[in-house]
Amino acid sequence: xxxxxxxxxxxxxxxxxxxxxxxxxxxxxxxxxxxxxxxxxxxxxxxxxxxxxxxxxxxxxxxxxxxxxxxxxxxxxxxxxxxxxxxxxxxxxxxxxxxxxxxxxxxxxxxxxxxxxxxxxxxxxxxxxxxxxxxxxxxxxxxxxxxxxxxxxxxxxxxxxxxxxxxxxxxxxxxxxxxxxxxxxxxxxxxxxxxxxxxxxxxxxxxxxxxxxxxxxxxxxxxxxxxxxxxxxxxxxxxxxxxxxxxxxxxxxxxxxxxxxxxxxxxxxxxxxxxxxxxxxxxxxxxxxxxxxxxxxxxxxxxxxxxxxxxxxxxxxxxxxxxxxxxxxxxxxxxxxxxxxxxxxxx
Amino acid sequence: xxxxxxxxxxxxxxxxxxxxxxxxxxxxxxxxxxxxxxxxxxxxxxxxxxxxxxxxxxxxxxxxxxxxxxxxxxxxxxxxxxxxxxxxxxxxxxxxxxxxxxxxxxxxxxxxxxxxxxxxxxxxxxxxxxxxxxxxxxxxxxxxxxxxxxxxxxxxxxxxxxxxxxxxxxxxxxxxxxxxxxxxxxxxxxxxxxxxxxxxxxxxxxxxxxxxxxxxxxxxxxxxxxxxxxxxxxxxxxxxxxxxxxxxxxxxxxxxxxxxxxxxxxxxxxxxxxxxxxxxxxxxxxxxxxxxxxxxx
Numbered sequence: 342x343x344x345x346x347x348x349x350x351x352x353x354x355x356x357x358x359x360x361x362x363x364x365x366x367x368x369x370x371x372x373x374x375x376x377x378x379x380x381x382x383x384x385x386x387x388x389x390x391x392x393x394x395x396x397x398x399x400x401x402x403x404x405x406x407x408x409x410x411x412x413x414x415x416x417x418x419x420x421x422x423x424x425x426x427x428x429x430x431x432x433x434x435x436x437x438x439x440x441x442x443x444x445x446x447x448x449x450x451x452x453x454x455x456x457x458x459x460x461x462x463x464x465x466x467x468x469x470x471x472x473x474x475x476x477x478x479x480x481x482x483x484x485x486x487x488x489x490x491x492x493x494x495x496x497x498x499x500x501x502x503x504x505x506x507x508x509x510x511x512x513x514x515x516x517x518x519x520x521x522x523x524x525x526x527x528x529x530x531x532x533x534x535x536x537x538x539x540x541x542x543x544x545x546x547x548x549x550x551x552x553x554x555x556x557x558x559x560x561x562x563x564x565x566x567x568x569x570x571x572x573x574x575x576x577x578x579x580x581x582x583x584x585x586x587x588x589x590x591x592x593x594x595x596x597x598x599x600x601x602x603x604x605x606x607x608x609x610x611x612x613x614x615x616x617x618x619x620x621x622x623x624x625x626x627x628x629x630x631x632x633x634x635x636x637x638x639x640x641x642x643x644x645x646x647x648x649x650x651x652x653x654x655x656x657x658x659x660x661x662x663x664x665x666x667x668x669x670x671x672x673x674x675x676x677x678x679x680x681x682x683x684x685x686x687x688x
Numbered sequence: 689x690x691x692x693x694x695x696x697x698x699x700x701x702x703x704x705x706x707x708x709x710x711x712x713x714x715x716x717x718x719x720x721x722x723x724x725x726x727x728x729x730x731x732x733x734x735x736x737x738x739x740x741x742x743x744x745x746x747x748x749x750x751x752x753x754x755x756x757x758x759x760x761x762x763x764x765x766x767x768x769x770x771x772x773x774x775x776x777x778x779x780x781x782x783x784x785x786x787x788x789x790x791x792x793x794x795x796x797x798x799x800x801x802x803x804x805x806x807x808x809x810x811x812x813x814x815x816x817x818x819x820x821x822x823x824x825x826x827x828x829x830x831x832x833x834x835x836x837x838x839x840x841x842x843x844x845x846x847x848x849x850x851x852x853x854x855x856x857x858x859x860x861x862x863x864x865x866x867x868x869x870x871x872x873x874x875x876x877x878x879x880x881x882x883x884x885x886x887x888x889x890x891x892x893x894x895x896x897x898x899x900x901x902x903x904x905x906x907x908x909x910x911x912x913x914x915x916x917x918x919x920x921x922x923x924x925x926x927x928x929x930x931x932x933x934x935x936x937x938x939x940x941x942x943x944x945x946x947x948x949x950x951x952x953x954x955x956x957x958x959x960x961x962x963x964x965x966x967x968x969x970x971x972x973x974x975x976x977x978x979x980x981x982x983x984x985x
Binding site for chain 1 (some may be wrong): 710841877878879881882883884886887888889892895897900901
């Protein structure tokens with residue numbers, strides 16, 4: 342058992358740059374989807390992700406929050422090569438995707454857990470076969486792949502003797518999501534992207550899965566990118582927080598700092614919309630009205646200016662510069678740029 | 689009064705629920721569908737009698753007798769009567785099942801293989817390859833299937849092989865269309881994305897992840913086409929484009945006996961009855977299979 346454990350824990354891609362080098366660096370990462378409204382209509386694009394820069398450090402958990410349609414999932418799918426990159430670079434542990442690193446190798450270092458636990462498991466395969474599929478297509482012999490699967494089932498809290506031969510419809514939602522985590526871990530990734538991975542589970546099961554994720558991070562030396570709309574969950578699990586709006590990053594910072602003081606008006610609105618446990622602190626007025634604008638034709642200047650309570654003339658004209666507020670805390674807002682020309686800008 | 693309670697440290701062993709494999713589950717559900725079971729039994733009996741007809745001791749289906757023409761049902765020696773040349777109807781119906789079932793099933797099986805392959809490629813690859821394959825099948829959809837079969841058979845000339853070819857061509861487009869739509873919907877599911885993310889090639893993904901999930905619906909659809917195929921092939925024989933006399937075949941028998949409909953309507957209707965019963969059984973069985981193969985979610 343101990344021999345197979347050491348075998349299964351070792352990541353499939355060895356560390357290259359040491360702990361100081363970010364595991365993932367995204368530079369000006371862009372993803373546009375072409376849309377055609379009619380045969381002769383001019384070609385348009387959905388700017389799902391529009392030139393974002395961010396890093397994920399080794400061993401940390403980066404929480405990603407934002408409304409639906411803000412590009413969270415597209416960012417995740419870009420990092421694992423499920424949607425084509427329109428522009429920009431993905432650098433994995435110092436190696437640029439496409440130049441120093443093939444997509445196949447990137448996928449050995451980055452894996453993903455999907456939101457819908459049912460749609461992400463093949464109903465015709467037993468969960469053991471589902472977990473063993475990844476190693477098998479990467480050249481691990483059948484018997485060894487099944488041994489890896491059984492070992493992983495044990496680690497994700499499903500007794501292999503009872504569960505290995507079961508089909509997805511014979512499992513509960515929480516058990517299925519554990520299998521999804523196991524399937525991703527079978528590739529021995531170093532970065533695990535959790536795209537709303539616990540959002541569909543009920544609260545008690547969600548807590549169990551979050552605890553499991555915490556244990557697995559230590560056992561497998563994992564880095565997490567945790568995408569969620571539930572700010573309470575994000576706070577529990579994240580070291581840093583990245584806030585996205587309409588395909589752009591509006592604020593990045595340490596999770597605790599951001600919880601106490603939000604620099605960007607959009608982040609502030611998100612946190613104000615968080616349901617409170619205290620009845621006296623209940624909000625009566627919605628912090629933001631309306632839906633996000635259409636990403637096919639995003640607003641000029643700061644994309645948030647159409648809904649921002651503190652918008653001024655400059656917000657509609659120029660894109661805000663990224664300002665550093667504290668250690669690791671950056672915001673893209675004219676309010677925090679003394680030279681932006683915004684009347685309320687801090688000096 | 690004392691209560692015995694289970695200490696918290698005791699782990700209660702929950703017996704593992706027995707896992708049922710997919711096909712065992714299908715069989716379990718099909719067993720509770722009497723209509724489908726009866727139909728399956730009738731079809732099996734038909735296939736059995738057709739396959740082993742020469743060894744079952746029936747009269748020679750080719751030997752006629754001019755004095756015993758068009759005897760009614762129940763005649764001694766000829767339980768189902770005789771046809772317009774005095775040949776035994778029971779024997780001819782059983783022997784006729786050989787050709788009729790062969791002509792009904794073979795084109796569908798061939799079309800199933802070709803149509804599924806085309807549909808899988810179109811649905812999985814998408815893009816202009818999908819457009820090419822699906823627009824070509826649309827051309828075939830422009831013609832009614834019977835008319836198309838007659839046109840192709842007419843162009844190729846009468847004969848069993850040509851009618852097999854024409855029927856295969858007729859059934860490829862509908863199977864392709866079903867296969868394409870099922871594949872396209874499966875392709876969007878997260879487990880296919882997850883398989884791509886694990887670095888599997890397209891061929892492996894189609895074989896392991898897609899095929900098992902699309903074959904069921906396509907198979908059920910193809911089963912229902914078998915009855916249509918039998919009717920069209922009977923129609924081709926009826927028009928003189930398929931089987932030639934004196935071969936016994938239900939469609940051809942219906943054609944030659946139709947002149948006797950005023951003399952002996954019951955005997956004349958028998959080949960039609962056989963076509964009707966077989967089609968009905970195939971349809972009911974495919975219906976039963978469809979519901980039995982639905983994985984509960």
